[in-house]
Amino acid sequence: MPRTMSATEYQELGKKYYKQKEYQKAVDAFTEGIESMSIPSVSILNNRAASFEKLENFKLAVKDGRDMIKIDKKDVRGYLRTGNILQKMDKLDAAIGIYKYGIKNVSVADENFKLLQGIHDKLTRQLSPPKAIDPFVILPIELVEMIISYLTFRNMVTCLRVSKQWNRFLISRTPLWINLDLSYAKRQVSAKFVRNCIRRSQYKMKSAIVQRFTNQDVLRSLATTCKTLESLEFLSGSIAGDSLCEITMCATQLKKLTLTSNISLSLDAVTQILRHRPSLTHAEFHSIVTTGVRADWRVDLPNLQKLTLGCGQESSSPFSALLSLPALFPRAPNLLDLSLSHWRLHPNLLEEHDFTPLTSLTSLTLTRFTLSAFPRLPSSLTTLHLSSDNATIFTPLAPLAARNDQNALDSHLPHLLSLSLTHIAGLGPTLLSNLLLHHGTTDSAVDLSAATKLHTLSLAHAGILEKADLFALLHNPRLSALRALDLTAAPVDDEFVDTLALTQPALASLDLSKTRITGVAVKELLKRLGRQLKWLGLDQCTGISSDDVVELARGMGVEVRRRMMEPKGGKGRAVGRYFG
Template identity: 30%
Template sequence: MNDLQAQGRACYKRGDYKQALAHFDRAIGRAASVQLLDNRSACLEKLGDLPNALKDAKTAIQTHREDPTGYLRAGRILVKMAKEPVALEIYSHGLRSVKHVGQGYEILRNTHKELLDKLSPPRSLDPMSVFPREIAEIILKQLSFKQNMAACLVSKPWCLFIRSCPDLWRHLDLSQARRKVRSAFISRAINIGRDKLTTATLHNLWDFDKALRALVLHTPLTTLSLLENGLLGDNLTKLLTPAKRLTSLSLASKMAFPADEIQHLLHPLAAHLESLECHLNEILPLAKMTDTLESLQTLKMTFDSCQHLQHFFRSEVHERLPNLRSLTVHGRESGRSVHTGRIALDACTNLTYLDISLPTISLRDLRLPATLQSLRLAATGIASTSWPAPLPPPTFPMSELEELNLEIGHMGLRGALRFLDHTTDGIRHLRKLAVRGAEFHSMHFDGLLAHPHLANLQHLHLPGLIDCRDEDAVKIINAMPRLLSLDLSETKITGVSVRHAIKQQNLQHLAVNNCSEIGIDAIAWAREQGVEVQHRMSNGEKGRKVRY
């Protein structure tokens, strides 16, 4: 066999490839080896029989996977066959299979690099080095915290660039975590964003205590949101005590706190807390729940029951919360009519936003400050809103009110009209009025449109006004020429109203969701006029898809 191999090599050197091929065939017939297969493949390559030459090269690879000879031969033949990408894959596979020692491995690595450089675009550039820094940051902001951590592994320049962008590491958002988030991920996130990480939204953690403790101790945390982590009581208080920079705390609605424990939680945070959102399973006087929170500006409370809600306001709110600017009080449905008692907020002279959603609301017991700019009143119970007749003396100084949102069931239009009538100073700045789910009465409807407080109205939302028809929509458009947006969802208007509304020069947004009488052609025409039209049907009806 050695003689045949030597004779074949001698013939190959003289250029007698056919005779060399005959010698190699006889040698392989006796005992095949990687060298013999490579020699025969070289002869076939010289003779132009590239498919058979490639077949021998592949057989050499299968015979001995750790020998670089077969990979080199196969890659060379594939390049001649104009299959450079396949050749690159062969070389890459060889680099993974061949031992990282010897001359053969070095030749394979260099050949792979040369082919890779050849296949790379002639002007291949790192996008992070080409884009302006501002554009690159905008692109990276579309990625999540976890994705930016992965992007740091692309290369050292990428890692240095991404870590130098503080805005990418300010918010650790785990609200969409589907699997348990392990402590190793939290540790790496802290190491990367350490001095920049100021906001955390925690959810579905593997070890909640360990993760929260590490964030509080090693990051300048200012905003914290806890979603369904189920940690209550003294343990949470101990974890948050070192958080001296924490200004905003949000506890998910499913984390119901006993009211007597909220005081222990808030005591170490009282000096610097500016925003608080929590859910309580019972109502206690505000004085028993917290000390004076001088820095608190935003408070959102949700109660399981509205029984004795007046206890919450037994101590004057303005004394306990002197700088309160935004207040949201939501009470859940208790299954029966509940008298919520007096809600006195008229002394809160800094309050600009108020959102009250309770099973029943009685204006007789409601005292509002003159500084309100946005007001939402929602009655969620069957009994709806109590509008005493006759109403008490005017108690609503609403001179600064800009937004009024009423969700008070069948008393909607009448209630809105009476509310507007009983304001002491008049509403000079009202820009937005929303009355949801009201029953339609033409007398109240006409009175509302003609009300002097609505002369400068720019946004009118009347969804759920079931009996509103085209003639009523035309009245709205004619009476309020300054409207920028109009919501007539769930009404009986047709394309006639849409066309009339579009003729209004100032109108920019029109919402007509669940309006079954409106044809798709009217919606398409309105969008062609440059008006943003919102039209969706919740009953599954489908029409022609139209892009803005």
């Protein structure tokens, strides 16, 4: 009997019979439609398989399901239909195989992919012993993504080798690759690996930490193709200054650039980078090589908020005049954080000691610095850190001492929260007191109550003239809420305990290393300060003769660091002995 209907019409007729629960007639109609087609469609095979399933003819239903998969491996319906029928036939292992094959071939973007994954995971949990379950199988995809996001980049790369399923999943998740971190690298990183990471991010990489990788072509490609790149940090590598300049110029959206002490760069290259990339908000150069040529700042840097300039020539720290700081400051009016290390301030260039033009500055760090006079500071500072390895002396002899005290007085810091003056000798009581004063609206008024209270104070290896000066300093109202105090090598003895406990009741961290305090005084201090004290430094405290105080502190929940220096081999060689 010749057919008078098309395949589509037979399919619609079969659907009508199916709705009327006349499943055999539905099968017959779908069969007519299939036979009229040179290649059956997945849709009509799915309809007939459903009808066979209702008739409990599972063998023919599975055959139609497998035919659906053969016709289109990317269509999720074949896997769902076949797996479901196999489950009804109690062929669970075969069903898992079908679902797994589907997960491999169906696009993650398919709206029913999560349904396929979920059925596979649920069935796997039923058949597998708990200890053998793959977490990717147990957990929903959203939760897996959340967990993976907490892993370090190194651990995530390690997970690529767990299984093919993990590898496919991780490679397909673009957000996991937008932050490249090679800080873990123990050997040279291949160019192929970095190229793969860039491709997996779909060229949307936002940050890169580079270590043991020197392929300039790949770095240039990274900066050029990843238009969203905002942060570059170089931890090691032999990259020339010209190449670094070119790479930064290619990264048009770059906001943060960090070159650690392992990356040397000329002062001229530093100025070129800042001139060509004025969009930078964060720039750190920790190993600058000087040639005696002064920095030439030719462009305004209104976006720059954090700047670190470290000299790499430790043995011969050059004068900071080479930095042309007075010329830089007007160019970077919004600078919030400035850090300078291994430089010398010229004693005869008073403008080099003046940081007051930086009216927005909140943090100033001068480390391993040679200071001949106390700098003048902006009132906006909340953090001040001055340190030197050569016991920089603010001489007590006039007129320099008078200038130091006046500079401190002119640099009133009403917002200061953290103060660190370490390895600096000759810190007189007048200078410190002036530094902590808060000036009122009138020329002569001093209002300490309106000033913020310091949270952190470090006077490690700082030359306090007399013990009485230190005691008086701790009575300053601005120091009544200290959370951290470092008095390493200060004139502290047992008499100090009462004053410290009385004036500093909120201390959580206290360093009394290299002081004359005894174990008895430490026990009293622990008793008086209570359980808010969390850390205590007792290095080279020769007055402490036993470890009882360490055990007592531990019992109170206090972490103790105690290192005693002892001669070794009779040659006076010092080694550390650690307690706690």
